[in-house]
Amino acid sequence: MTSGSDSPADVEFPRVDLPDLEARVAAEERQRDLTKPARSLGRLEELGCWVAACQGEVPPHPFRRPRVVVFAGDHGVARNGVSAYPPEVTAQMVANLSAGGAAVNVLAAAAGAGVRVVDMAVEGDTSPEVSEFKIRHSSGSIDREDALTHDETVRAIEAGRALADREVDEGADLLVAGDMGIGNTTPATVLIAILTSTEPVAAVGRGTGVDDAGWMRKVTAIRDAMWRARPHVRNPVALLRTAGGADFAAMAGFLAQAAVRRTPVILDGVVVTAAAMVAEELAPGAARWWVSGHRSAEPAHTIALRHLRLEPIVDLGMRLGEGSGAVTALPVLQGAVAILAQMATFSEAGVSTRDESAPANAD
Numbered sequence: 001m002t003s004g005s006d007s008p009a010d011v012e013f014p015r016v017d018l019p020d021l022e023a024r025v026a027a028e029e030r031q032r033d034l035t036k037p038a039r040s041l042g043r044l045e046e047l048g049c050w051v052a053a054c055q056g057e058v059p060p061h062p063f064r065r066p067r068v069v070v071f072a073g074d075h076g077v078a079r080n081g082v083s084a085y086p087p088e089v090t091a092q093m094v095a096n097l098s099a100g101g102a103a104v105n106v107l108a109a110a111a112g113a114g115v116r117v118v119d120m121a122v123e124g125d126t127s128p129e130v131s132e133f134k135i136r137h138s139s140g141s142i143d144r145e146d147a148l149t150h151d152e153t154v155r156a157i158e159a160g161r162a163l164a165d166r167e168v169d170e171g172a173d174l175l176v177a178g179d180m181g182i183g184n185t186t187p188a189t190v191l192i193a194i195l196t197s198t199e200p201v202a203a204v205g206r207g208t209g210v211d212d213a214g215w216m217r218k219v220t221a222i223r224d225a226m227w228r229a230r231p232h233v234r235n236p237v238a239l240l241r242t243a244g245g246a247d248f249a250a251m252a253g254f255l256a257q258a259a260v261r262r263t264p265v266i267l268d269g270v271v272v273t274a275a276a277m278v279a280e281e282l283a284p285g286a287a288r289w290w291v292s293g294h295r296s297a298e299p300a301h302t303i304a305l306r307h308l309r310l311e312p313i314v315d316l317g318m319r320l321g322e323g324s325g326a327v328t329a330l331p332v333l334q335g336a337v338a339i340l341a342q343m344a345t346f347s348e349a350g351v352s353t354r355d356e357s358a359p360a361n362a363d
């Protein structure tokens with residue numbers, strides 16, 4: 001049933017540190033000193049404190065180089081009619097993303113973030129600029145065969161890790177993983193359903209907008225893939241090999257390594273969050289370096305977020321992928337940072353605090 005040993009020694013991440021607790025406490029203190037009623041900025045306050053803890057600085061500094069890496073890959077299972085679009089769209093969209101014409105390019109530019117596209121397993125050939133890390137032409141059809149060999153899985157995880165290192169070494173101080181791949185909500189749903197012991201029908205969504213007949217084919221493919229992958233539930237490398245793909249393995253390596261490099265991440269939708277669940281298994285504690293950018297319309301995404309104990313920043317009914325939901329949330333995170341850095345304190349502004357102006361206690 002399995003090929004290769006999937007030995008954990010093949011893929012080892014160092015221990016992941018927690019974000020800086022002292023900086024978090026100092027940021028919480030500073031929130032109380034700013035000219036606003038206590039906790040009146042709601043989640044924005046918590047987000048600012050999280051960035052301060054990740055940076056180890058109070059106040060936190062504005063993100064200098066936020067970066068999106070879009071992981072593209074095809075999936076054999078897309079040939080089963082589980083998507084509303086044909087597989088050739090993946091390569092076409094890689095070209096569109098490289099040319100700057102996709103939604104994530106526009107949203108990232110608006111938020112001041114740069115975008116890199118990488119072909120991990122697109123079926124056709126793509127340009128040399130995006131195919132440096134390419135593992136193969138399409139991952140296997142997970143309903144009846146493994147997505148990858150063991151060796152391919154390890155190389156894809158290492159590629160994701162190398163990409164995170166490259167981005168951080170080039171100055172990235174906030175990372176987003178995005179995805180592009182017709183059919184990829186099928187493996188995403190399989191990974192999430194296996195790791196959360198969820199029935200396929202409770203997790204399956206419409207992806208790009210598949211019709212009722214396609215939805216039923218998708219449920220069948222997911223059930224078959226879960227049957228094949230379930231024995232590997234406790235082995236993240238084997239899970240990526242049987243039910244993921246080169247794009248998922250690379251995203252998992254990227255998200256785990258971002259945490260190792262103490263770099264905050266905004267997660268995107270169901271595909272990235274499925275990879276994140278596996279990354280948390282590869283590098284326990286990595287999730288402390290991630291926030292969820294948005295809630296995707298896919299039911300499996302909500303199941304994954306609950307499992308990771310993440311609350312999305314925005315909920316706009318988006319279901320695009322590419323990192324688009326994450327970059328939509330980026331200006332909110334930037335606002336949270338600016339609040340801690342730029343708001344006046346009560347003493348600076350000469351504004352009375354609640355304690356000073358409250359009427360004397362009656363008893």
Ligand SMILES: O=C(O)c1ccc[n+]([C@@H]2O[C@H](COP(=O)([O-])O)[C@@H](O)[C@H]2O)c1
Pocket residue numbers: 082083084085179180181182183184185186206207208209210268269270271272296297298301318319320321322
């Ligand atoms: O990120 C999400 O939550 C999401 C939800 C639905 C669809 N997508 C995108 O749509 C494609 C996968 O949808 P499908 O129907 O082909 O499995 C892929 O390119 C994803 O980036 C992404």
Ligand SMILES: Cc1cc2nc[nH]c2cc1C
Pocket residue numbers: 085089093179180181208320321322
């Ligand atoms: C056009 C198109 C763009 C996408 N971007 C992410 N997934 C996508 C799927 C399709 C079909």
